[in-house]
Amino acid sequence: MTELYILDVPENTAVAKAAAEDPAATVGQVGPYFVISAEGPIVIDRRATGCRHAVWYSCVAGVARTGRITQHDKDALRVEPA
Amino acid sequence: MTELDHRVRGVDHVAFPTFDPAATVRFYRDVLGFPVVHSICAAGWGPEDHPDFIHFFFDIGNDDRIAFFYYFGTDPSLGGPEGAKGDVHGRFGADVPEYFVRSRHLAIHVENEEDLLEYRRRLDASDWPVEMQIQHETIESIYTHDPNGYFFEITRAMRPVTPQEDLDAALTIDALLDVVAQPEPTFGKLLARKAELIVERAPGWEPVGSEPAR
Numbered sequence: 486m487t488e489l490y491i492l493d494v495p496e497n498t499a500v501a502k503a504a505a506e507d508p509a510a511t512v513g514q515v516g517p518y519f520v521i522s523a524e525g526p527i528v529i530d531r532r533a534t535g536c537r538h539a540v541w542y543s544c545v546a547g548v549a550r551t552g553r554i555t556q557h558d559k560d561a562l563r564v565e566p567a
Numbered sequence: 568m569t570e571l572d573h574r575v576r577g578v579d580h581v582a583f584p585t586f587d588p589a590a591t592v593r594f595y596r597d598v599l600g601f602p603v604v605h606s607i608c609a610a611g612w613g614p615e616d617h618p619d620f621i622h623f624f625f626d627i628g629n630d631d632r633i634a635f636f637y638y639f640g641t642d643p644s645l646g647g648p649e650g651a652k653g654d655v656h657g658r659f660g661a662d663v664p665e666y667f668v669r670s671r672h673l674a675i676h677v678e679n680e681e682d683l684l685e686y687r688r689r690l691d692a693s694d695w696p697v698e699m700q701i702q703h704e705t706i707e708s709i710y711t712h713d714p715n716g717y718f719f720e721i722t723r724a725m726r727p728v729t730p731q732e733d734l735d736a737a738l739t740i741d742a743l744l745d746v747v748a749q750p751e752p753t754f755g756k757l758l759a760r761k762a763e764l765i766v767e768r769a770p771g772w773e774p775v776g777s778e779p780a781r
């Protein structure tokens with residue numbers, strides 16, 4: 486189980502939307518945060534988000550201890566079971 | 568957590584030494600158009616062989632001020648050997664990374680894009696053209712170095728800060744304090760601690776005030 490938290494602000498909605506495109510991931514909400522969860526890895530394609538650099542590299546608010554970020558670069562953000 | 572009432576009212580002044588008052592006045596008054604609003608001419612006194620000096624202030628809006636000290640009879644060697652990087656006050660070797668050298672800086676606020684571009688025009692027409700124009704997360708900034716080598720930023724907000732960002736900032740700081748209290752703090756540990764605080768505190772959160780969350 487992997488869980489990724491993203492603050493719900495206008496710049497980040499594209500990230501949550503891109504995450505929702507993966508059928509293995511579900512996107513919910515906890516207070517003002519999107520929660521993206523999946524049984525296995527969560528992968529978000531940078532190009533699908535259209536985010537500027539600064540937004541892309543600062544979009545993660547939290548990662549539950551059951552997972553960890555294994556990639557966060559110009560191509561993708563990948564969270565895998567720890 | 569913050570129960571102390573918040574009484575301060577912004578920056579009164581921030582002060583820097585200069586060894587080139589002529590260029591400093593050109594940059595701030597003549598190029599940027601920041602009015603000279605105050606100055607002190609003082610004879611040196613005190614035990615430390617204090618030189619005679621001029622302390623002069625430019626208005627940076629909002630009645631806030633940037634101030635300089637010019638000490639008669641001194642030159643940049645006063646601050647130690649010349650640095651390969653940095654400014655007349657902070658001197659660094661060539662091996663010091665640029666992100667560290669630039670980390671301490673002053674950013675002056677403007678209301679909107681039009682005003683940001685107006686200052687860009689003024690700087691670009693001067694001896695201190697804009698070196699970078701960057702959109703960060705939610706702000707856009709222009710940067711140059713002033714005649715003293717001080718890293719100088721003018722910035723505008725691309726949108727107002729939302730109440731949820733205040734919550735997120737509070738959670739970040741609480742998570743940071745937890746993580747730096749442990750050995751070997753990492754970004755990964757911070758995000759894991761923050762996830763716990765989100766689960767704990769975000770569900771019950773409501774934006775303060777009548778303004779709807781945007």
Ligand SMILES: [Fe+2]
Pocket residue numbers: 672674720
């Ligand atoms: Fe800045």
